[in-house]
């Protein structure tokens with residue numbers, strides 16, 4: 001039994017420089033929707049994905065983050081990757097996109113990467129669903145019904161889900177134990193090199209990549225874990241504060257309580273990756 005009784009991996013938090021520059025990448029090129037926006041923070045959601053991406057405007061000095069900390073969207077057909085590359089290549093200057101990589105294949109995936117003007121790498125991938133038959137759970141189940149082409153017309157490709165985020169670790173065995181025994185996440189894939197972690201009930205996942213030389217992220221870039229009640233948040237805060245060293249928690253921020261059912265706190269793991277535990281249903285107060 002893990003320390004957290006986890007309801008879900010519910011949000012990713014992501015820093016950009018300017019919302020006005022970054023949000024069109026999500027809405028125009030990745031079929032995501034801006035579902036909330038207040039005071040320099042926007043909530044972005046893909047129609048097929050329950051995971052929310054909370055995008056924070058950090059201003060022009062927000063750092064460029066490593067490619068090993070990207071988010072990825074998925075298309076349903078291999079051919080759409082080339083169509084997406086062509087469509088985005090033609091418009092990259094309009095969107096301030098740099099570093100658009102030509103389609104490349106790895107294992108069961110075929111993908112393009114781009115750097116958006118907010119300092120983040122984004123990926124669009126095709127993942128052969130047959131890989132699910134080879135024990136790769138991450139290959140399947142990211143959408144119930146495909147978005148029809150009319151929902152995202154004129155581009156030649158339709159992003160069908162926000163499939164994954166990424167993290168880096170310098171100690172795979174220790175961090176795997178932490179994700180499962182402390183956070184209550186499940187290992188759903190990976191192998192010698194990477195580990196894929198997810199909540200057992202939802203398809204989106206985080207790819208954990210080994211990295212010797214780390215460029216640490218600011219806490220504004222984090223993943224949010226939901227538990228059932230503010231009491232459970234307080235309990236976790238107490239446990240992490242008292243036994244952090246033993247558990248692999250290296251920093252614990254103050255508990256924030258905003259009413260009866262809404263409490264949260266931010267913490268760092270042994271790799272100085274940032275996480276948040278919350279009981280709130282929505283990421284913005």
Ligand SMILES: [Fe+2]
Nearest residue numbers: 071072123164
């Ligand atoms: Fe990826």
